[in-house]
Amino acid sequence: DDYVQTPQKTFRLAHGNAPGSPYDLGANRFAELVEVYSRGAMKVDVYPAAQLGGEQAVAKDVQLGVIDMTAVPTQNASMWYKPMDVFVLPFLFKDRFHVDAVVEGPIGEELFEEYREASGVRVISVFEYGNRAPMNNVRPITTPADFAGIKFRVPKNDIMVDAYQALGANPTAIDWGDLYGALQQGVADGLEGPPQNMIDAKFFDFLKYYSYVDPFFGVVIMIMNDDIFNSLTEEEQAIILRAGSEAGQYQRWVSAKSHVDGMERLKEKGVEVNIVEDRQPFMDAVKPVVDKYKAEIGSELVDNVMAAGN
Amino acid sequence: MGIDAATLSAIIFSMLGLCLLIGVPIGYSLGIATVAGLYFSPIPLIYIAQTLYTGTELFPLIAIPGFVLAGDLMIRSKITDKLIRLVFLSVGNIPGGLGVVTVVACGLFASISGSGPATTAAIGGIMISAMVKAGYPPAYAAAVTAAGGTLGVLIPPSNPMIIYGVVADLSIPHLFVSGAVPGLLLVAVLSAYCYITGRIRGLRGSGEKLTLPKFFIAFKGAIWALLMPIIVLGVIYTGMATPTEASMVAVLYTMILGFAGRTLKPSDIFEAMVTTGKLTGAILITMGPAMAFGKLLTMYQVPVLLGQGIGELTSNPTLLLLMVGGLLIIAGTFMEGLSTIILLTPVLLPVLKAAGADPVQFGILLVVMMEIGFLTPPLGVNVFVASAIAKLSIEEISKELIPLIAVLLLYALVIILFPTISTWGYHYMTGR
Amino acid sequence: MKKILTLIDRKLEEFMIVGLMTILVCGLVYSAFVRYFVTIPALTRFTYISEEASIFSFIWLIYFGAALAARDGAHFRVSAQFSRLPERLKPWRFLLADIVWVLFNLFVVYQGYELVRITTTRTENSLALGIPMWIVYLIIPLSFLLTSWRVVQRYIRGEHFNDTEKAAAV
Numbered sequence A: 001d002d003y004v005q006t007p008q009k010t011f012r013l014a015h016g017n018a019p020g021s022p023y024d025l026g027a028n029r030f031a032e033l034v035e036v037y038s039r040g041a042m043k044v045d046v047y048p049a050a051q052l053g054g055e056q057a058v059a060k061d062v063q064l065g066v067i068d069m070t071a072v073p074t075q076n077a078s079m080w081y082k083p084m085d086v087f088v089l090p091f092l093f094k095d096r097f098h099v100d101a102v103v104e105g106p107i108g109e110e111l112f113e114e115y116r117e118a119s120g121v122r123v124i125s126v127f128e129y130g131n132r133a134p135m136n137n138v139r140p141i142t143t144p145a146d147f148a149g150i151k152f153r154v155p156k157n158d159i160m161v162d163a164y165q166a167l168g169a170n171p172t173a174i175d176w177g178d179l180y181g182a183l184q185q186g187v188a189d190g191l192e193g194p195p196q197n198m199i200d201a202k203f204f205d206f207l208k209y210y211s212y213v214d215p216f217f218g219v220v221i222m223i224m225n226d227d228i229f230n231s232l233t234e235e236e237q238a239i240i241l242r243a244g245s246e247a248g249q250y251q252r253w254v255s256a257k258s259h260v261d262g263m264e265r266l267k268e269k270g271v272e273v274n275i276v277e278d279r280q281p282f283m284d285a286v287k288p289v290v291d292k293y294k295a296e297i298g299s300e301l302v303d304n305v306m307a308a309g310n
Numbered sequence B: 001m002g003i004d005a006a007t008l009s010a011i012i013f014s015m016l017g018l019c020l021l022i023g024v025p026i027g028y029s030l031g032i033a034t035v036a037g038l039y040f041s042p043i044p045l046i047y048i049a050q051t052l053y054t055g056t057e058l059f060p061l062i063a064i065p066g067f068v069l070a071g072d073l074m075i076r077s078k079i080t081d082k083l084i085r086l087v088f089l090s091v092g093n094i095p096g097g098l099g100v101v102t103v104v105a106c107g108l109f110a111s112i113s114g115s116g117p118a119t120t121a122a123i124g125g126i127m128i129s130a131m132v133k134a135g136y137p138p139a140y141a142a143a144v145t146a147a148g149g150t151l152g153v154l155i156p157p158s159n160p161m162i163i164y165g166v167v168a169d170l171s172i173p174h175l176f177v178s179g180a181v182p183g184l185l186l187v188a189v190l191s192a193y194c195y196i197t198g199r200i201r202g203l204r205g206s207g208e209k210l211t212l213p214k215f216f217i218a219f220k221g222a223i224w225a226l227l228m229p230i231i232v233l234g235v236i237y238t239g240m241a242t243p244t245e246a247s248m249v250a251v252l253y254t255m256i257l258g259f260a261g262r263t264l265k266p267s268d269i270f271e272a273m274v275t276t277g278k279l280t281g282a283i284l285i286t287m288g289p290a291m292a293f294g295k296l297l298t299m300y301q302v303p304v305l306l307g308q309g310i311g312e313l314t315s316n317p318t319l320l321l322l323m324v325g326g327l328l329i330i331a332g333t334f335m336e337g338l339s340t341i342i343l344l345t346p347v348l349l350p351v352l353k354a355a356g357a358d359p360v361q362f363g364i365l366l367v368v369m370m371e372i373g374f375l376t377p378p379l380g381v382n383v384f385v386a387s388a389i390a391k392l393s394i395e396e397i398s399k400e401l402i403p404l405i406a407v408l409l410l411y412a413l414v415i416i417l418f419p420t421i422s423t424w425g426y427h428y429m430t431g432r
Numbered sequence C: 001m002k003k004i005l006t007l008i009d010r011k012l013e014e015f016m017i018v019g020l021m022t023i024l025v026c027g028l029v030y031s032a033f034v035r036y037f038v039t040i041p042a043l044t045r046f047t048y049i050s051e052e053a054s055i056f057s058f059i060w061l062i063y064f065g066a067a068l069a070a071r072d073g074a075h076f077r078v079s080a081q082f083s084r085l086p087e088r089l090k091p092w093r094f095l096l097a098d099i100v101w102v103l104f105n106l107f108v109v110y111q112g113y114e115l116v117r118i119t120t121t122r123t124e125n126s127l128a129l130g131i132p133m134w135i136v137y138l139i140i141p142l143s144f145l146l147t148s149w150r151v152v153q154r155y156i157r158g159e160h161f162n163d164t165e166k167a168a169a170v
């Protein structure tokens, strides 16, 4: 029949998280929507679990046109445009309404357009990694003083490293390939990330305390090679963007839900979970870090993002 | 898309075969085959340059030059001579005794390293020259070490099991425990192989009689060398360093010993580093092209199609595992082990689960097949490491390698037919 | 001048390898040491530098090592198919393979140059050291060019006559 066509155009979408993770659910939703809206003329193949390479390598592949699309956390894609690191500023967002207001509003639109010009890749959807909270096996974190002396594996990003240093922790670099064993043997005392990540990567097997205070909120951009995007018809472009927007909303909802479920599941696994109600002492501790990077990122942008939460 | 998966596979595999046949170095053959496939696909050719870079960006592999350098320095500083003397004296009278020591040493080292080639590098540096000195055929010595080195991925910790645990959503520590039983069993099997072949071929040491005073003197002489594995073990189990970092701590320790004992000159270090660099280049140059080759097949959904094809043939779990085993033998010949697991697990696991196979058993099978892949040419990383240390060509080692590969294949068959060997540990831990 | 060129030709890979191996040893020992014994944040955060320097050095080490292995005829090949070749032809048994190999290398040199060139058109710095990534990517065109030269050089020097026994070994 002529309703469902054989695919005319197939796109490859790679990401670095496990099958069934919030990333993967969002990516698959995107693939379904593209297929439905194009009545089968466009198809998206999803490659999970870093099958096509690590996050930065795949982002570069997208820039070079080797892979069509990928979902990547902003700090692993900011090498082409520093202001993209605005999302990495500690305690930037008040809540998810604030995130939505920024990434779906005029601030996001302008930033992503500047990013496209600087990088040659286009942001077609915004996912989330979510609230990155510390997990360690020394002590539960209730006040900034509890960070003292704990060796935290923190991603290779100046702002994140500075923030953990300001909180009193010892930030340290450990490659992903060595990370599991390193945490198991106590080379590092902990790391930070959303609850779902601790479950997917099975860190609950030896890390005892998960403390829900989130210096960072992981914003993930789904990027597409701009030349490939521009080679599509207007109708096809509209389909990609519509599917991207809807899949993004869905993914952020799934991920938000996984935070609530995730903390329950961590408790079931025997992890001691505590929720920090008062963020203010932590925010005060990292205030100098925000001030330090404000100029580098652009103080107007930072102010606008902050104001969007009011 | 340009061409379909079947055409792409036909192009790149025939190109690979052709290049190997005329004698192009193995890593570069994989690269040429990849470029041939790229040429007919719409993927930009810059893919090859980019993947040659990212395909080598694998931090844990740094342990390979680390342990090779440590071993080379130990030999140059004559630290190993005393260790070898001790081993000779202790097991020189047992047929195949040095082979058994090699296998057991690999098993011990495997309890700190999660990598096959790194284990081969660490043990081979010392034991290959020890066996050659005792009159063992060099090819035999290299083959036994290459095979023993595969224990690195089966005895916990294990890099592939970590990846498998995440993708298959299984507990990694429990998987580790599951690997311990088949791992120790394999130590016994390989030791038996060394004893039997040693007996048949009359492989033994000096025939010197072992007495307690002699042993004591030899032990005292070897104490600094014996401390090395203890230090490496200690560094890792006290949480001082990752195995990758520990390899360099081993280098530093050897240098300090060599300088303290005045047996090591700066020129020795220079030469050892150059030799290590050359070895690392010849062995790991294969990584980038192998990654490019595997990724291209994946981008054309070849693993997915294979998984579906196998799933349609049968729904008997044992038959399925046998077919998957066959597929993994083939994949293991030209693909790097970790990539194979990353690429094939998400594809094969659903098929096997649907048929009722135990995912733990499949995980252990994957690792055992990966061990075989370390040994099978053309891309057999353990063989590369062992042959480079023994200064032999892969053809020269092949003859000695074939029976060992056969042993491992039989072992894989046992793993398939008796699921309990693999699953016992896991289910004991989870109480199911 | 000629002396310097000769020295570079003879020892380039060796000097690079020793330098890179030294970075690897120092970098990784440093990481382990400060993390365990010195828990001063200002020093532990330097592990980002040592980790990145190590991985870059490792990649460069592999490719300089590959060029050195080409110089010494130490790459792994399948060669059993040539075992029945007459003795006087044996030194030439890899000639066709080496031509194909060099052509591939030159192709990679061009694609690697493109990778470097495209990267220079935009800002892209490494995360810890902050060095422009095109410098790091330079290893691809550079080492494949060097490897090509080493393959050709063996024929110029007649070294392909010496490797009839041990061709595929390091």
Ligand code: NA
Binding pocket: B109, B110, B111, B112, B113, B114, B115, B151, B152, B153, B154, B155, B156, B157, B158
């Ligand atoms: Na192991």
Ligand code: NA
Binding pocket: B332, B333, B334, B335, B372, B373, B374, B375, B376, B377, B378, B379, B380, B381
């Ligand atoms: Na193999």
